[in-house]
Amino acid sequence: MRTKKISLLIIFSLFLLLFINDDNQEIKAFSPQVIQHGAVGDDVIELQARLQYLGFYNGNIDGVFGWGTYWALRNFQYEFGMEIDGLAGEETKNKLVQASEYDEAYVKEQIKQGNRFTHYGGTNKQSDTGNQQNQEAQQTDNTTAVNVPQGFSQNDIQLMANAVYGEARGEPYEGQVAVAAVILNRVASPSFPDTVSGVIFEPRAFTAVADGQIWLTPNETAKEAVLDAINGWDPSSNALYYFNPDTATSPWIWTRPQIKQIGKHIFCK
Amino acid sequence: MIRWITIGALTLGLIGTAVWGYQEHQEKNAILIQAENSYQKSFHELTYYMDLLNDEIGTVLAMNSHERLSPQFVDIWRIASEANTNVSQLPLGLLPFNKTEEFLSDIGDFTYRTAIRNLDDDPLTSEETKVLEDLYVQAKEIKDELRHVQHMALENNLRWMDVQLALVNNDQSDNTIIDGFKTVEKQVEGYTEANSQSGLIGVSTKPQNHIEDLPGEKLTEKEVQDLGRTVLGVDQSEEMDVTSSGDGADIPFYTVSYHDDDKRAYMDVTQKGGYPLTILIERPIGEKKLSLHDGAEKAEEYLEQMNIENMELYQSMELDKVGMYSFLYNQDGIRVYSDSVEVKVALDNGDILGLTAENYYSNHHKREIAEPTLSEEDALEYVNPNIKIEEADLAIITNDLDEEVLVYEFLGTLNNETYRIFINAEDGTEEMVEKLGGKELKYSLDF
Numbered sequence: 070m071r072t073k074k075i076s077l078l079i080i081f082s083l084f085l086l087l088f089i090n091d092d093n094q095e096i097k098a099f100s101p102q103v104i105q106h107g108a109v110g111d112d113v114i115e116l117q118a119r120l121q122y123l124g125f126y127n128g129n130i131d132g133v134f135g136w137g138t139y140w141a142l143r144n145f146q147y148e149f150g151m152e153i154d155g156l157a158g159e160e161t162k163n164k165l166v167q168a169s170e171y172d173e174a175y176v177k178e179q180i181k182q183g184n185r186f187t188h189y190g191g192t193n194k195q196s197d198t199g200n201q202q203n204q205e206a207q208q209t210d211n212t213t214a215v216n217v218p219q220g221f222s223q224n225d226i227q228l229m230a231n232a233v234y235g236e237a238r239g240e241p242y243e244g245q246v247a248v249a250a251v252i253l254n255r256v257a258s259p260s261f262p263d264t265v266s267g268v269i270f271e272p273r274a275f276t277a278v279a280d281g282q283i284w285l286t287p288n289e290t291a292k293e294a295v296l297d298a299i300n301g302w303d304p305s306s307n308a309l310y311y312f313n314p315d316t317a318t319s320p321w322i323w324t325r326p327q328i329k330q331i332g333k334h335i336f337c338k
Numbered sequence: 339m340i341r342w343i344t345i346g347a348l349t350l351g352l353i354g355t356a357v358w359g360y361q362e363h364q365e366k367n368a369i370l371i372q373a374e375n376s377y378q379k380s381f382h383e384l385t386y387y388m389d390l391l392n393d394e395i396g397t398v399l400a401m402n403s404h405e406r407l408s409p410q411f412v413d414i415w416r417i418a419s420e421a422n423t424n425v426s427q428l429p430l431g432l433l434p435f436n437k438t439e440e441f442l443s444d445i446g447d448f449t450y451r452t453a454i455r456n457l458d459d460d461p462l463t464s465e466e467t468k469v470l471e472d473l474y475v476q477a478k479e480i481k482d483e484l485r486h487v488q489h490m491a492l493e494n495n496l497r498w499m500d501v502q503l504a505l506v507n508n509d510q511s512d513n514t515i516i517d518g519f520k521t522v523e524k525q526v527e528g529y530t531e532a533n534s535q536s537g538l539i540g541v542s543t544k545p546q547n548h549i550e551d552l553p554g555e556k557l558t559e560k561e562v563q564d565l566g567r568t569v570l571g572v573d574q575s576e577e578m579d580v581t582s583s584g585d586g587a588d589i590p591f592y593t594v595s596y597h598d599d600d601k602r603a604y605m606d607v608t609q610k611g612g613y614p615l616t617i618l619i620e621r622p623i624g625e626k627k628l629s630l631h632d633g634a635e636k637a638e639e640y641l642e643q644m645n646i647e648n649m650e651l652y653q654s655m656e657l658d659k660v661g662m663y664s665f666l667y668n669q670d671g672i673r674v675y676s677d678s679v680e681v682k683v684a685l686d687n688g689d690i691l692g693l694t695a696e697n698y699y700s701n702h703h704k705r706e707i708a709e710p711t712l713s714e715e716d717a718l719e720y721v722n723p724n725i726k727i728e729e730a731d732l733a734i735i736t737n738d739l740d741e742e743v744l745v746y747e748f749l750g751t752l753n754n755e756t757y758r759i760f761i762n763a764e765d766g767t768e769e770m771v772e773k774l775g776g777k778e779l780k781y782s783l784d785f
Binding site: 100103127135139143222223241242259260272290296297302304307308321329 | 377422423426427428429430434436437439440443444447502505506581583584585586587588591593595597602604606615616618620629630631632634653654655656657661662664678680682692694696697728751754755756774775776777778779
């Protein structure tokens with residue numbers, strides 16, 4: 070009799086624990102960060118999934134807080150009578166958690182498989198398995214998109230990183246950013262082609278293109294340097310040319326007004 | 339016996355090598371010919387387009403009806419752009435040929451601006467006709483020179499591969515093609531001066547650089563060192579590397595740099611007043627601990643510290659453990675797009691990794707902002723009605739003609755895409771419409 074009572078108690082408390090656990094999960098939902106435009110990661114996936122569940126968001130759940138997510142969030146804030154600031158702060162996140170359900174395992178599974186799917190409330194979870202994109206699912210994080218600077222593709226960045234690596238891999242970091250900036254200054258200049266690829270592949274413009282070093286695999290630093298240059302950093306101070314004084318063969322290049330020297334390269338107008 | 343086998347093997351080897359060598363030689367030739375042909379194509383096309391350009395400008399001069407004038411200008415614009423593309427495909431690299439490219443691009447700009455203008459209300463002025471007449475003569479001279487070079491090249495079977503070789507070996511003394519292109523460049527140099535005096539071509543209206551007006555004295559070497567250590571967070575005992583900018587710099591500045599085992603830091607400051615133009619710090623970044631939003635707060639604090647005030651966060655982006663933030667100056671609720679700074683924040687401990695303030699300092703000044711003539715509702719009339727407007731603001735932007743204009747900035751959506759639309763607050767001109775991207779499907783690149 071006693072044992073029965075005890076076991077009942079145990080079972081009961083186990084149930085209770087389960088419930089508490091469940092509750093905990095609800096509260097644990099988002100991490101404490103304020104999510105804002107441009108953010109990346111699991112919190113954004115959850116935000117998008119929840120907004121989609123409520124019918125505010127109809128884009129892809131990709132883990133990158135872009136314009137679509139921004140407007141969805143603002144509409145949500147408007148409908149729920151909150152301050153409309155496009156930031157997912159504590160109040161907004163709590164309201165979202167109360168109003169929607171989020172099946173993390175399901176959503177991430179779908180993302181991993183590269184399925185197109187919807188996560189609206191009320192309807193059955195449906196996945197459109199016919200549209201597999203066969204992405205290599207070895208990514209460590211769950212996001213399927215990346216932030217890119219306005220007007221640039223990852224491929225443009227890769228191409229520039231190739232050029233920077235081929236031209237300046239032994240140079241100090243700001244020297245690499247400066248080489249990337251020179252490419253961008255040329256794109257903007259009327260005396261040079263108007264595209265990144267046009268500038269890079271202009272015959273005899275870059276030695277790394279001529280001798281094939283551009284096809285070496287660039288490292289992370291070169292890519293970072295390119296991103297900095299695209300985002301506005303220009304250690305070359307608006308230079309259009311640079312040369313290595315030890316190897317330069319053209320006397321003409323010495324007639325250009327020089328701006329500064331970084332590492333082995335002299336940058337000039 | 340062994341002797342014969344050896345002889346046989348060696349003979350076979352010899353034949354094999356000969357065949358292999360011959361094939362290699364053939365392949366090399368094929369590739370050379372292919373490269374030569376693509377250079378030849380660009381060269382002949384260039385001369386053809388210069389010829390055409392000359393003809394078309396001549397046609398404009400003879401034209402009277404406005405209806406035909408605009409398409410004709412568009413045509414010239416296209417031809418100038420084609421010619422420019424051809425120039426950029428020739429192996430001229432280090433042979434100075436910039437003036438010619440600029441000349442072509444100027445023709446393009448001028449004709450484009452005229453083409454989009456309503457010539458019925460605003461016909462060509464006599465000055466513009468004069469410019470066209472000048473351009474006609476100049477294009478004719480360039481055409482004649484290029485046609486001459488083309489003739490010599492065809493008659494003597496000149497190859498562009500030789501040009502390239504001559505340029506590589508820096509032996510440019512006796513090459514007809516190089517001489518011809520140098521003559522063209524010389525001629526154009528002469529025109530550029532004349533054209534810039536006529537005030538319509540070749541002068542990009544360079545906005546006033548406001549850095550020179552900033553208060554402050556010229557810094558001494560010691561002051562620069564101290565400033566560098568403070569701003570870059572380097573120990574007071576360390577020695578900083580300071581160099582002065584050369585003649586080519588827009589304004590004189592010092593470059594201060596420092597590096598130790600795991601950190602590189604560098605900064606450009608104006609010589610007068612010590613205003614930071616560019617700061618960049620590179621170090622390995624640890625595990626991400628801060629959110630993009632936390633980083634934004636750090637960036638805002640930092641701008642205040644640097645006395646860059648009244649800045650409004652305009653754009654933020656998380657890039658692999660780094661937060662990139664753009665700020666715009668806000669004067670009485672009006673965003674000024676030209677006064678922008680970018681801040682880079684490490685999301686492991688919130689350190690500032692970079693700042694660009696050259697745009698800010700060179701454009702920033704107290705502006706007299708007139709009241710907008712149009713109300714927001716009036717301005718909305720000029721926006722495509724299919725766009726759902728989400729946000730509206732006043733802003734100052736720099737338009738195509740390099741003038742600062744007061745505009746209404748509308749953010750709106752159409753078919754799941756977001757657009758930024760600028761409507762002139764004076765006359766309702768649609769100054770600029772821009773589709774906002776900012777993210778892209780992740781490719782399996784090793785990013």
